[in-house]
Amino acid sequence: MMRFASVTDRLAGLGSDKWAVHMRAREMKHAGAKIIELTIGEPDIPTPTDMMDVAESAMRSGRTGYSNGRGEPAVLAELSKKYTARTGRQINPDNIMCFPGTQTALSLVMLGLAEEGDEIITGDPLYATYDGVVRATGATRVSVPLRPEKGFRMQASDLEKVITPNAKVLLLNTPHNPTGAVLSEKEVAEIGEVCRKHNLWIVSDEVYELLIFDGKFASPLDRPELADRTVAVASISKSHAAPGFRSGWCVGPKEFTQKLLPLSESILFGVQPFIADMTAYALSQPAAAAAIMKANFLHRAQMISERLDGVAGISAKPPQAGMFILVDIRATGLSGQDFAMRLLEEELVAVMPGESFGENLSGYLRLSLSVAEDKIDAACAGIVRLASRLQQRKSA
Incomplete structure (x- = not known):
């Protein structure tokens, strides 16, 4: 019998159940059903034409060869400018590494920081891929409850309660997916002080900045005071409406990126130069796509809240940020999973059950805001109809 590495067992089947509603919706769609799909968070505006023009021009001028393991000079220079301006201290190219998207950045950063026997702390709720990112390292994931009464923002006191001698890394996400919570400067400072006290690394997922x-x-x-223990990851996927170009990065201490470079080079040796040129250009310009999406997403979140909040026992409050809104359907008596599956089968509306994002979202739904207003209106009507039927049956 052939043997496999233990990482394949740790990741076996991980995540498939979380996307059951989405996959069922795609099956129904393929069979001809007119599904309103609010499951995936993907920009609904095209990648700006000026960015694509830069990528095309770069390809045609021969920027299709090999790169280096850290990143192309032009994009490293733009990232250096961005983070120097943001932090108020000098961030050099040797503080930065480029990757194909935030997911790759997260995975390699974690592989460089944690291993079997370590604990990686995350919030709960959490983004659906974090389990895989943690398990791939061999480490154990430990949850900090993100409480609704605190707006799902991590509290330093809750973090401190779960720290053990094996804790190595805090994986922080602000603005947060799926809740849309934004940590304040005070909350970040308090969380950082706990990490300093217990000598934890902080990996900060900032893709919705x-x-x-x-x-x-x-x-x-x-x-x-946190610069020597923090690694930030981000990309142009959300901010510049360019998810398919897979262009991301990490920023952290020089010693860390030097240590990570050989590991990264053993998996991938640089990103595509023409995409790096496009990324450098995008970072040098105002993020026009982000401004458009922010206005659209806020308007849609307010629409959903107006149509659902307080109706048939539902609660839906606009988020602080991001591409999603949470809908609390606990009053219906169903789990998020059961409600979402019934909503799909009975109303042809596909949403993500809260349970896909951790135990603390049991009884919630996550709705994508990257869908046109007419479809959002129809989806809300379907949610109200199902919730009303459930409420009537409870009363009977």
Whole structure:
């Protein structure tokens, strides 16, 4: 019998159940059903033409060869400018590494920080891929409850309660997916102080930095006292409506990126130069796509809240940021999974059950805001109809 590496067992089947509603919706769609799909968070505006023009021009001028393991000079220079301006201290190219998207950045950063016997702390709720990112390292994931009464923002006191001698890394996400919560400067400082006290690394997933509706972006990377223990990851996927181009990065201490470079080079040796040129151009310009999406997503979140909040026992409050809104359907008596599956089968509306994002979202739904208003209107009507039927049966 052939043998396999233990990582294949740790990741076996991981995540498939979380996407059961989405996959069923795609099957029904393929069979001809007119499904309203609010499951996936993907920009619904095209990648800006000026960015694509830069990528095409770069390809035609011969920028299709090999790159280096850290990143192309032009994009490293633009990232250096961005983070130097943001943090108020010098961020050099040797503090930065480029990757094909945030997911790759997260995975390689975690492989460089944690291993079997370590604990990686995340919030709960959490983004659906974090389980895989953690398990791939061999480490154990430990949850900090993100409480609704605190707006799903991580609290330093809750973090401290779960720390053990094996804790190595805090994986922080602000603005947060799926809740849309934005940590304040005070909350980031308090969380950072706990990490300093217990000598934890902080990996900060900041992909929604430019999609904040309410509040101000705060990052542990921007705090001088946390600079030696923080690695931030981000990309142009959301901010510049360019998810398919797979262009991301990490920013952290020089010693860390030097240590990570050989590991990264053993998996991939650089990103595509023509995409790097497009990314450098995008970073040098105002993020026009982000401004458009932010206005659209906020309007749609307010629409959903107006149509659902307080109706048939449903609660739906606009998020602080991001591409999603949470809908609390606990009053119906169903789990998010059961409600979402019935909503799909009975109303042809596909949404993500909260349970896909952790135990603390049991009884919630996550709705994507990257869908046109007419479809959102129809989806809300379907949610109300199902919730009303359930309420009537409970009363009977």
